Amino acid sequence: MSDKKFKVQVVTPSGVVLDREVEEIIAPGIMGEFGVLIGHTPMLTFIKPGIFSYLENDKFFKFAVGSGFCEVLKDAVSILVDAAAKAEDIDINEAKAELQALEQQLAQIDPAADPVALKAVSDKVKLAQVKVGLAS
Amino acid sequence: MANLLDIRKRIASVKNTQKITNAMKMVSAARLRRAEEAIKSARPFADKMREVLSSLAARVNPSVHPLLQVREPKKILLVQITADRGLCGAFNTSLNRRAEVFFKEMIGKGLQVGMINVGRKGNDYFRRRNVEIIDKYVNVMGSVSYELAGQVVSSATEKFISGEYDEVYLLYNSFRTAVTQVLTLRKLLPVSAEGEELKRRREYLYEPSEDELLTAILPRYVQVQIYTGLLDSVASEHGARMTAMEAATTNAEEMIHKLTLKLNRLRQESITTELMEIVGGAEALKG
Numbered sequence: 187m188s189d190k191k192f193k194v195q196v197v198t199p200s201g202v203v204l205d206r207e208v209e210e211i212i213a214p215g216i217m218g219e220f221g222v223l224i225g226h227t228p229m230l231t232f233i234k235p236g237i238f239s240y241l242e243n244d245k246f247f248k249f250a251v252g253s254g255f256c257e258v259l260k261d262a263v264s265i266l267v268d269a270a271a272k273a274e275d276i277d278i279n280e281a282k283a284e285l286q287a288l289e290q291q292l293a294q295i296d297p298a299a300d301p302v303a304l305k306a307v308s309d310k311v312k313l314a315q316v317k318v319g320l321a322s
Numbered sequence: 323m324a325n326l327l328d329i330r331k332r333i334a335s336v337k338n339t340q341k342i343t344n345a346m347k348m349v350s351a352a353r354l355r356r357a358e359e360a361i362k363s364a365r366p367f368a369d370k371m372r373e374v375l376s377s378l379a380a381r382v383n384p385s386v387h388p389l390l391q392v393r394e395p396k397k398i399l400l401v402q403i404t405a406d407r408g409l410c411g412a413f414n415t416s417l418n419r420r421a422e423v424f425f426k427e428m429i430g431k432g433l434q435v436g437m438i439n440v441g442r443k444g445n446d447y448f449r450r451r452n453v454e455i456i457d458k459y460v461n462v463m464g465s466v467s468y469e470l471a472g473q474v475v476s477s478a479t480e481k482f483i484s485g486e487y488d489e490v491y492l493l494y495n496s497f498r499t500a501v502t503q504v505l506t507l508r509k510l511l512p513v514s515a516e517g518e519e520l521k522r523r524r525e526y527l528y529e530p531s532e533d534e535l536l537t538a539i540l541p542r543y544v545q546v547q548i549y550t551g552l553l554d555s556v557a558s559e560h561g562a563r564m565t566a567m568e569a570a571t572t573n574a575e576e577m578i579h580k581l582t583l584k585l586n587r588l589r590q591e592s593i594t595t596e597l598m599e600i601v602g603g604a605e606a607l608k609g
Contacts, residue, residue: 197370199468199549201363217529229527230374230535255539257374257526266370268468306472 192224193262194240196249196270203270204249210241211263213256222258229258233267235312237320248273250316253309271317278321285314329585333578340574346409347567354500354560361497361553368546375543378536386533388483389540392512397434399487400424401478401510403494403555404444406463410559411566413495414443420505421493425453436487438478440552456481466556471549479544482511494551495558501565503558510547513540
């Protein structure tokens with residue numbers, strides 16, 4: 187199996203979240219989910235908030251990721267996102283509270299006046315939704 | 323003797339000061355460790371970002387994105403990152419002085435200047451001077467976050483894209499080691515891929531298109547630059563404060579030593595005089 191493995195890194199501004207040798211990944215790309223196996227064509231694409239998962243020793247592990255982008259090389263994948271959280275580390279109550287707070291924040295933003303903030307907060311809301319979904 | 327009492331009071335007061343400076347040193351040392359970790363964990367992200375951006379920027383026409391647009395400079399914006407608090411040696415003063423030199427230079431070229439202040443000390447300094455402060459973020463250095471960097475970026479890019487300012491610079495103390503900080507001034511906007519080595523250029527499949535990717539990556543790139551700048555500044559601040567407080571503690575120690583010597587000498591002198599007086603008196607009585 188080991189010859190089929192490739193390196194995957196998930197990096198956020200607060201540090202490297204994941205750095206492992208895996209067999210397969212599935213990432214939430216802007217044009218739909220995509221899977222990567224070893225030997226994939228080099229590619230650069232966006233990541234939208236969603237579930238990123240990787241296969242290691244025939245088991246899937248899941249992460250909630252925020253928006254960012256992804257660089258795929260033949261033998262390595264780097265995922266650069268604003269935020270990421272491992273499924274097992276997510277506390278359901280915390281995630282719910284976070285989602286609620288963010289939804290309130292979102293409701294207060296005037297979409298016409300501040301489109302940048304709207305985008306930023308709605309991205310966070312989506313990430314929080316993913317987190318709640320993963321934890322429950 | 324009043325003089326003896328004075329010196330005792332001085333010693334007590336210096337000892338108290340020493341306790342404070344020593345405590346501040348310890349606090350800074352602890353915070354420095356955390357800040358150092360934060361900057362180290364942020365660097366991979368920043369490096370990767372730069373790598374991807376430079377390979378992208380090389381393939382794309384600069385006119386596709388407003389953040390890449392080079393204009394004839396008329397108004398210059400400086401984003402300065404200082405500390406919120408003092409007692410950290412020349413940390414803030416050297417930043418403020420450098421900023422002032424920069425402004426003079428630019429005004430000398432006939433350009434107009436404005437600034438965004440992050441950190442209270444820089445803002446306090448320039449508030450009373452003849453510089454237009456278009457935005458300020460004070461008392462934020464205790465909890466630096468990626469979001470904070472985002473706020474700073476959006477107020478800077480807004481001014482740049484609207485054409486109000488034609489160039490944006492960033493001034494901060496960059497962290498090297500606990501005792502060395504390097505004053506860093508660099509151009510933030512327009513973003514240029516020049517200077518970034520393109521040896522790692524690769525052929526990619528771009529999805530969606532190069533232009534769209536660039537549009538999304540550029541603002542993030544600027545945000546990461548400010549974010550690492552903030553983290554650098556925080557780590558430098560703690561380093562500078564630690565060094566300054568260490569020096570202050572040593573100085574206090576030296577002062578206590580000197581004062582104690584002086585005190586002992588004075589005490590001895592007064593005892594000698596008293597003895598002489600007693601002996602003299604006894605001799606006179608023997609008569």
